[in-house]
Amino acid sequence: MTNEQFYNYHKTLLEASKGMVLITDTRKLLYLIVYVVKKHMKLKSACVFHYNEDAKGFILRCRRGESNAQKGYRIDGAHPLVAWLKDKRIGFSYNKNDFTGLADVGNELERLGCAACIPSFNKEKLIGFLILGSKISGDSYTKEELELLLTIANEVAIVIENAKNLLELQRLRSKEKENYFQTILALARTVDEKDSYTRGHLDEVTKYGIIVAEELLGSKDINMEDLKIGLLLHDIGKIGVPDALLHKNSTLTSEEFEIMKQHTEIGARIIEPIKKLKKVGKIIRHHQEKYDGTGYPDRIKGEDIPIEARIIAVVDAYHAMISDRPYRKAMSEEIALNELKSNMGTQFDPQVVEAFIRAHEKGKIIKPKK
Numbered sequence: 001m002t003n004e005q006f007y008n009y010h011k012t013l014l015e016a017s018k019g020m021v022l023i024t025d026t027r028k029l030l031y032l033i034v035y036v037v038k039k040h041m042k043l044k045s046a047c048v049f050h051y052n053e054d055a056k057g058f059i060l061r062c063r064r065g066e067s068n069a070q071k072g073y074r075i076d077g078a079h080p081l082v083a084w085l086k087d088k089r090i091g092f093s094y095n096k097n098d099f100t101g102l103a104d105v106g107n108e109l110e111r112l113g114c115a116a117c118i119p120s121f122n123k124e125k126l127i128g129f130l131i132l133g134s135k136i137s138g139d140s141y142t143k144e145e146l147e148l149l150l151t152i153a154n155e156v157a158i159v160i161e162n163a164k165n166l167l168e169l170q171r172l173r174s175k176e177k178e179n180y181f182q183t184i185l186a187l188a189r190t191v192d193e194k195d196s197y198t199r200g201h202l203d204e205v206t207k208y209g210i211i212v213a214e215e216l217l218g219s220k221d222i223n224m225e226d227l228k229i230g231l232l233l234h235d236i237g238k239i240g241v242p243d244a245l246l247h248k249n250s251t252l253t254s255e256e257f258e259i260m261k262q263h264t265e266i267g268a269r270i271i272e273p274i275k276k277l278k279k280v281g282k283i284i285r286h287h288q289e290k291y292d293g294t295g296y297p298d299r300i301k302g303e304d305i306p307i308e309a310r311i312i313a314v315v316d317a318y319h320a321m322i323s324d325r326p327y328r329k330a331m332s333e334e335i336a337l338n339e340l341k342s343n344m345g346t347q348f349d350p351q352v353v354e355a356f357i358r359a360h361e362k363g364k365i366i367k368p369k370k
Contacts, residue, residue, distance in 0.1 A: 030061045043133050089119065113133050180273065204368055222307055237270065247326060249327050291310070291347060307349075
């Protein structure tokens with residue numbers, strides 16, 4: 001190989017290795033390094049082993065070209081080859097004569113069709129190694145090539161460990177968010193359960209909301225997952241409203257109603273720390289808006305109100321009307337339906353009310369038994 005040829009693929013391999021730092025998927029990264037090395041060094045074969053904690057050994061994750069080793073092949077973490085690589089920490093060309101007295105190491109390398117082996121270290125930890133076949137040209141590996149490959153392999157080791165740490169961090173954050181969500185849901189159920197008049201409200205409203213959304217599918221762009229969470233958590237903000245107001249057996253005064261209205265904003269703030277529930281926070285904030293813009297807290301109207309919030313507004317109001325309250329007895333279903341109809345276009349989205357009525361006529365909306 002000429003100096004110019006070496007320089008060209010030396011440059012190519014280094015540029016490829018820089019691109020690898022952007023990859024956080026370990027599997028894709030391992031496939032890429034095997035592909036790049038085999039292609040640009042014009043090898044008959046190449047494969048990569050990566051350490052697996054659960055298997056306590058090195059697993060063949062990817063191979064290309066002529067190779068007897070099958071994907072998934074395992075080399076035990078205590079194998080003499082592993083010990084030898086940890087001790088030498090160098091890339092090398094395989095020569096049977098160099099392994100006299102190390103039959104287990106030599107036999108394993110021959111079984112893998114090894115012409116060169118490149119270990120990959122992150123600090124003191126061996127995280128994997130490349131097994132490279134012969135060059136198509138028949139040329140031997142040069143010292144410069146082995147040093148270059150060792151440099152790249154060690155850079156990739158850092159990237160793999162960083163990707164592993166990132167995935168673990170994401171897993172922990174996801175678990176933390178899930179725990180936070182479960183805590184919020186538990187709080188919402190606490191609000192629901194502590195009042196004998198509203199007990200079961202969350203479950204019934206959620207059921208109605210999903211049914212209405214299914215009636216609307218095709219005509220409205222509805223995020224069913226956000227809707228379901230919004231239905232379950234729409235009243236979570238009432239955790240910040242005094243019990244005396246929640247349980248009052250007479251109509252709220254204007255001052256008391258101003259306090260009650262704050263539950264939509266409180267609920268949105270409770271959800272705010274969970275980024276993936278950002279839209280749910282908006283749904284909760286706006287579920288008391290009115291279609292004509294006279295609701296609260298922001299007095300937005302029509303299509304500016306999230307469709308999921310418009311659905312909650314209808315099913316929440318309906319269930320409240322057919323349920324006993326401290327200050328009044330439950331309305332009949334007929335009266336409640338007439339109330340929805342008479343408030344179409346003012347308080348409620350007409351299309352949502354129509355979908356609710358269709359579902360009711362089909363027998364899907366059923367009043368819970370006491």
